[in-house]
Amino acid sequence: MQLVERHVIKSNHPHYQEIDQLCFAAKNLYNFANYHIRQAFLNEKKYLNYNTIDKQLDSSEPYRALPAKVSQQVLLSLHRAWLSFFATNNAYLENSQAFLGRPKLPKYKQKEKGRYFLVYTAQAVSKTLLKKGFISLSKTGVKIPTFVESGTLCQVRIVPKLNYYVIEVIYEKQETLLNFEPNLIAAIDIGVDNLAAVTSNKVGFVPLLVNGRPLKSINQYYNQRSSKLKSQLKGSQHTSKRIQQLSKKRSFQVDDYLHKASRLIINHLIANQIGTLVIGQNPFWKQQVLMGKRNNQNFVFIPHARFVELLSYKARLVGIKTIIHEESYTSLADFLKFDPIPVYVQAHCKLVTFSGKRIQRGVYRSGTGVLIHADVNASFNILRKVIPTAFSQGIEGVVVRPVSVTPDKQAA
Secondary structure (H helix, E strand, O other), X not given: OEEXXXXXXXXXXXXXXXXXXXXXXXXXXXXXXXXXHHHHHHHXXXXXXXXXXXXXXXXXXXXXXXXXXXXXXXXXXXXXXXXXXXXXXXXXXXXXXHOOOOOOOXXXXXXXXXXXXXXXXXXXXXXXXXXXXXXXXXXXXXXXXXOOOOOOEEEEEEEEOOOOEEEEEEEEOOOOOOOOEEEEEEEEEEOOOEEEEEEEOOOOOOOEEEEOHHHHHHHHHHHHHHHHHHHOOOOOOOOOHHHHXXXXXXXXXXXXXXXXXXXXXXXXXXXXXXXXXXEEOOOOOOOOOOXXXXXXXXXXXXXXXXXXXXXXXXXXXXXXXXXXXXXXXXXXXXXXXXXXXXXXXXXXXXXXXXXXXXXXXXXXXXXXXXXXXXXXXXXXXXXXXXXXXXXXXXXXOOOOOOEEEOHHXXXX
């Protein structure tokens, strides 16, 4: 499996200026190549693919401003952007209702402030210094300490952010197969106040509620401060150093919390020898969310897709099989009564009835008369919707009273 080691390069870092110049040069090459491709496409109705544009530009000044292997990677990324445009445009012509808007041609990067990412393949990184624990990029003075071992390096990316850069060291890591029981299954219902509700068909497994309020607090502070700072902008100004600093801080805090939360969950599954993980995730759940203005803001600003990604790769590293599945009606169906859980169809949504209902925030009353935590009920329903035979032996050993945990407060 490929993993990433990240190094944040801020404006006071000794390599910042050189990295900034490299990303500026990459932007110039991207725009230069994109101009030639767009002109050929618009005027001559033909596409200049990677091989053609590489031969056409390999002696130009923007191309030679970077090492040849790095320039080739810039052109390859532009080539992929055009291929993606063609594929998406064809899909749009076949079914425009599946899109939020018509795909557009790959755009130019901003002339002065624009920057573009760089990719250094393993051949463009010093092998001698890598054995000594340093990443040294070809024809640059950039030298970064690393824990990546020689022979496992795939590539190094330099990614521009708001007012800093991230050096991503991509490397291979062997998966550790712990051979847990695949019939022991856990399910996760993702939310806001409770970032994740974790349940399992394992007898005696205590459901886990991962606190999502710290993320809400981070986002609410960001939204309040950002709104105030934006109100102070003048004329055509869209951002400022203080807004960029605020955005950077929020991004780091959110990513750190999601890493800690996903690690806590995977460690809990390992301790219980769970072999399969089911995660509920609906397509377009961010675009079509209807929870009211405040709840919409809280839900949309939490990067749940990133959380799912972190859970998936950490589970895979230890041999836990991961299934991502749509979760329609899992919050409405009654787990204790084993209500059928259909897939959402708008035309039939009013025809579906269930045994129980949510009577207040966080409380679901089953048709049996038992009160159960609403997120725990949803999580159990996700599990049986994906794997109907998960409770074929009954639910006598199922625990429905959860324990709430906050990742930051857990011992390392």
